[in-house]
Amino acid sequence: EDQVTQSPEALRLQEGESSSLNCSYTVSGLRGLFWYRQDPGKGPEFLFTLYSAGEEKEKERLKATLTKKESFLHITAPKPEDSATYLCAVSGTASKLTFGTGTRLQVTL
Amino acid sequence: ETGVTQTPRHLVMGMTNKKSLKCEQHLGHNAMYWYKQSAKKPLELMFVYNFKEQTENNSVPSRFSPECPNSSHLFLHLHTLQPEDSALYLCASSTSYGADEQFFGPGTRLTVL
Numbered sequence: 001e002d003q004v005t006q007s008p009e010a011l012r013l014q015e016g017e018s019s020s021l022n023c024s025y026t027v028s029g030l031r032g033l034f035w036y037r038q039d040p041g042k043g044p045e046f047l048f049t050l051y052s053a054g055e056e057k058e059k060e061r062l063k064a065t066l067t068k069k070e071s072f073l074h075i076t077a078p079k080p081e082d083s084a085t086y087l088c089a090v091s092g093t094a095s096k097l098t099f100g101t102g103t104r105l106q107v108t109l
Numbered sequence: 110e111t112g113v114t115q116t117p118r119h120l121v122m123g124m125t126n127k128k129s130l131k132c133e134q135h136l137g138h139n140a141m142y143w144y145k146q147s148a149k150k151p152l153e154l155m156f157v158y159n160f161k162e163q164t165e166n167n168s169v170p171s172r173f174s175p176e177c178p179n180s181s182h183l184f185l186h187l188h189t190l191q192p193e194d195s196a197l198y199l200c201a202s203s204t205s206y207g208a209d210e211q212f213f214g215p216g217t218r219l220t221v222l
Binding site: 004031032034036041042043044045087089091095096097100101 | 113115149150152154197199206207209210211212213214
């Protein structure tokens with residue numbers, strides 16, 4: 001059975017204080033690893049797909065990386081508007097997405 | 110309208126009521142999904158429709174009944190729900206089942222009294 005574990009559960013940063021979120025996974029035949037952002041009361045918003053170890057993708061202050069066992073979402077010089085819950089999910093040979101419980105990020109002034 | 114829309118956004122119902130959730134996608138996708146999101150739990154996949162055919166039913170109780178009349182519309186019919194069914198119900202779509210990223214609607218916040 002595919003599994004995703006995200007850490008930390010919650011993270012509080014000051015504006016400009018860079019950090020990383022972790023997503024550890026086990027999956028049968030990785031087809032893709034996905035990062036989403038979810039604001040309170042809203043649906044998840046797609047950020048990145050990573051397909052193979054060593055791949056990296058960037059979008060504004062976010063950078064996602066992938067190894068054979070985990071993915072990191074690096075946040076550089078975050079701003080208050082980056083506050084949200086970040087979800088990680090994997091898709092394997094079973095095709096369906098398996099999600100983690102997310103990391104709740106709060107960025108303060 | 111663009112993306113994935115869901116109505117209603119909020120729903121309060123008694124345990125004996127019957128109600129329906131509606132989802133519509135404007136992305137030209139062929140796969141649609143229902144997820145349940147409860148506090149402190151990962152998103153739980155409930156149902157998958159691919160080209161209007163149900164391909165997954167993730168051991169969901171029969172008080173939840175999905176319907177997919179075409180590739181753009183998905184319904185979730187609710188009857189005799191329990192308080193533990195209170196959650197955020199999310200609809201998503203993708204180009205096809207097993208394809209890359211899924212795109213989510215804003216969700217329906219359901220409260221069962």
